[in-house]
Amino acid sequence: xxxxxxxxxxxxxxxxxxxxxxxxxxxxxxxxxxxxxxxxxxxxxxxxxxxxxxxxxxxxxxxxxxxxxxxxxxx
Numbered sequence: 474x475x476x477x478x479x480x481x482x483x484x485x486x487x488x489x490x491x492x493x494x495x496x497x498x499x500x501x502x503x504x505x506x507x508x509x510x511x512x513x514x515x516x517x518x519x520x521x522x523x524x525x526x527x528x529x530x531x532x533x534x535x536x537x538x539x540x541x542x543x544x545x546x547x548x
Contacts, residue, residue, distance in 0.1 A: 521545050 521542065528538040 524541055527533050
């Protein structure tokens, strides 16, 4: 007469797997959205690299370099 207990545990296991899947989906979505935000800061670092290259080549003077670098780091 203990048939019902087996389905209870199986149902609990499926419920646990369901909620674990939902939580993993939420975590993945949050990480995905936050990585998109970091891409924009990555383009800022590329802009800083370009600015440093221009300064190294002598295309801009020190004052312009410092001014633009500060602007990039603020923005």
